[in-house]
Amino acid sequence: MARTESAMMALGTRAPEFSLPDTVSGRTISLSDIRGPRATLVMFICNHCPFVKLVVDELASLGRDYADKGVGIVAISSNDVTTHPQDGPDHMAELARTKGFVFPYLYDEAQEVARGYGATCTPDFFVFNESLECAYRGQLDDARPGNGIPVTGRDLREAIDALVAGKAVPADQKPSVGCNIKWRS
DSSP: OOOEEOOOOOTTOBOOOOEEEBTTTOOEEEHHHHOOSSEEEEEEOOSSOHHHHHHHHHHHHHHHHHTTTTEEEEEEEOOOTTTOGGGSHHHHHHHHHHHTOOSOEEEOTTOHHHHHHTOOEESEEEEEOTTSBEEEEEOSOSOOTTSOOOOOOHHHHHHHHHHHTTOOOOSOOOOOEEEEOOOOO
16 A cells, blocks of 8 residues: 655645546536535545545545535546556446445546646545635545544544635645555556
8 A cells, every 4th residue: 555645736726627427427527516605625536545445434424514514525536447447437436326425426537637636645635715726635634544543534624614614724734645546657
């Protein structure tokens, strides 16, 4: 399991546009479709990564907890499915249904969206304010496979809660850590 840190997009960066297929509904979803009036969370995840497996139930809970609070949420997988077939669209849809995702789980086959966001690992989290400017990029919380720290979503939830309340997000942010995105060669 390769440990890779988030590249930490510069705060204030505008959210890059995207238009990708949703593995559950089959519809093409764009940034404007999922944009929330208070905040927008873009998560880069995948199915096979132990770091994602550790937190996937919390990600599903985040979706449910913020569904009616003006927060748009989307998950994107950008891994190369020739080397990691378990991260392919059919498996993504199955995970989304099994875990009860209430947000789209999009497939970035060309890997252009991950590159546009500077995503480097799974999970990698980006929270944008009502103007789609990056207000938070970093870890979900301090939990990692094998470290015994419970998954709470504390860091990410604090950032989203601040935006929902119309407050500033603290600039002291820790990078996410996870498996590297599996780039095509």
